[in-house]
Structures are given as C-alpha cells and as structure tokens.
Amino acid sequence: MIKELANVVAIEAGQVTVTSQIKSTCSGCAQVDTCGSGQIAKALPQAKLTLTLPYDISVTGVPLKEGDCVVLALPEKHILSSAGQVYLLPLLGLITFSALGQWLLKQQILPHELFALGLGLIGGYLGYRFAKFQQKQGKQSENLQPKIIEVLPSPNIVK
Template sequence: MIEEQGRVVAVESGAVWVQTQRRSTCSGCVAKNGCGQGLMERLDVRERSGLIRAVSTLQLQVGDAVVLGIEERVLLRGALLVYLFPLLMLLVAASVVAQWSASEPWIIAAGLGGFVIAWGIVRLRSQRAANDPSLQPVVLRAMLAGSSGMQ
C-alpha cells in the first residue's frame, strides 16, 4: 500500500476531499544541478498541492489530518495503461503497415493512428473506472493533531 498524508478540505457521503502536499525527490538525486526538474523545484514554479477524492468510512471533519492509501497494483496497472499501452499501439500499428512495404508517410500515419486509438481506449477505460471503489484512494487512518507534516 502506497501512503500519503493530507488534510481534509471537504466531506461528502462516503468520501472526503483531501489536499496533499507534493514532495520532490530532487534533494536526493545526483543530477539535481543539471536537471530541468531540479531547477523548477528550486524556483518553486510548479503547483505544490493536489486535491484528491478518497473513500472514507471514518467520521472526519474539515481540517483533519489523514493518511491516504492506494494499492500498488492499482498504481502499476494505471501507469502501464497510460504510458506503455499507447506507445505499444503506436509501434505495432507502424510495424504492421511497414510489413506491407508502405511508404514512410503511411507508416507515420499508421503509428499516429494507433496512438490515437490507444488514447481513446485509455480515456474510455478511465471514465469507466472513475467510480470503481476498488481503484480509488482510501483514508487509512486519521492522524493526531500536530503530527501532520502539512502546513
């Protein structure tokens, strides 16, 4: 289970909206001086907080510090679907058309077509999965007052 701390900003039936504080690993990275991400971190350019809807059976109030959790398998499957599947579809579509000895513009068009089809599949899948409770973050526990790393 992957855990993250946050603070409740809204309560609804069976769920809460939690604001989390994003943390960067730039301070532990060897390439921090030569990385654009490290520069953005030092300049504090990016938005630092996230708003997440989490399933909860606890009696929580706005302002409560909580620990959220999500299963590793859910995160891994989502990452594979979003990042790897479109890339594979692009390569497969381009390879299939290349096997027919098509010219380069047709191979490029087929690759882009495969990518767009995969993007559509990912979008449909994510819309269907949006309300699946087994794929949602859950509130694991409330934290004692003062023990939160949130500001």
Template sequence: MIEEQARVVALEAGAVWVETRRQSTCGGCSANAGCGQGLMDKIGVRASHGHVRALCDLQLQVGDQVVIGIAEDWLLRSALLVYLLPLLLFFLCAGLVQSLGAAEPWVIAAGGSGLLAGWLALRAVNSRLAHDRRAHPVVLRAYLPGTAPLV
C-alpha cells in the first residue's frame, strides 16, 4: 500500500476530498539543471497542493489530518496502461501501414490514429473502473486532534 498524508477539505457520503502536498523529487535527479520540470518547480509555477477523492468509512470533519493509500498493484497497472497502451497502438498502426508499403504521410497518419485509438481505449477502461472500489484511494487512518503532522 502506498501511503500519503493529507488534510480533509470536503465531505461526501462514503468519501472525502483531501488535499495532499506535492513533493518534487527534482533535488535528487542528475538531470535537474537541464530539466523543464525542475525549472518549473524552482520558480513555483506548479501548484504545491493536489486534491484527491478518497473513499472513507470514518466520521471525519473538514480540517482533519488523515493518511490515504492506494494499492501498489493498481497503481502499477494504471501506469502501465496509461503509458504503454497508446505507445503500443502507435507503433502497431504505423508499422502495419508501413509494412503495406504506404508512403510516409500515411504511416504518420496511422501512428496518430493509433495514439487516438489508445486514448479512446483508456477512456473506456477508465469509465469501467470508475465504479471499482479497489481502484480508488482510501482513507487508512485519521490522526487525533493535536497529534497530526502539518500537511
């Protein structure tokens, strides 16, 4: 289970919206000097807080400090799906059209079509997983008032 500390900002039936503090890992990266993301973090362009909806069975109030978590296997599956599916479809479509002897503009168009097909497939999978409780972050525990670290 991957855990993150958060602060409750809104309540829903069976869920809460929490605010997490985004932490950059740019300080430990060897490409920090030439990286656009590192530059954006240094000048403060990116928001430092993110809002996440987490399932919750606890009685919480706005401002409570909690720990949210998501299963590692779901996070890994999601990352593989989001990054690899469009890329694989891009290469598959472009390679198929190229093997048929088509001109380069058609190969490029086929690659773009593969990316679009990957994006549409991801939307379909996402709408199906939206109702699967295992794919959502959950509140694991809440801190007692006065004992929580600041988020």
C-alpha cells in the first residue's frame, strides 16, 4: 500500500475534503546543490493537492473534524496496473500498426513510406484512446480512488 498523510479541511454530507503537501524527491539527494532539477525544486513553492473523497464513519470508526490528520492509501497493484496500461497500450498500438504499415508497404499496397509512418501514428493514438477509456471504466477508476484508512490523533495545543 502507498500511504500519504493529509489534513481534513472540510466535511460535508458523505464527503470529506483533504489537502496534502506535494513532496519533491529532489530535496533528499546529495547533488541537490549542483543539479538543475534540485535548483528548480528549491525555487518553486511546494504545492498542495486537494481531494474530495467519500466518507463513511463505519470505515474509520472515528468521526472526523476539521484539522484532523488522516492516512490515505492506494493499493500498489492498482497503480502498477494502471501505469502499465497507460504506457504500454499506446506503445503496443504504435508498434503493431507500424508493422502493419511496413507489411502493406512491402506488399506494395501503400504507395509511400509516409503512409506507413502515418499508420503507426494512428495506432499509437488508438492505443492512447483505448488506455484512456480503460482508465475511466467504473472499476478501474474506483480502484484508483484514495481511501481513508486511519485517523491520527490531533495534537492538543496548550496556550
């Protein structure tokens, strides 16, 4: 499971809005002072990610209030599966349609190599559209929705 800490900023009927600090991996490297990416990460302010999630008290067992810190989780296998589809389906479409274009060119059905190249690009685009369609399907989209798995006790501030 991939876990992330977030703060509750709003609670509505059946939904909770949380924010999480987007972390750059460039801050922990030994080359941060000499690397261009590290310099950019230092110069730009850290952004916050805001999510509105469905909330059911029966899952966490603890009622939420604004300011609470929660642990969000995503199963790693769903992320890897989604990444595989997003990267591999367009590549597979490109290679398959390029091979088809070359075969059609060799059979002298296509008059020029540019048509074979265009066919490969069409295959890549169709693979992209198919991957996008797969990601929007109900079950896949549901699997990539972060879930609140734990409510951490909020620190008591003494004045």
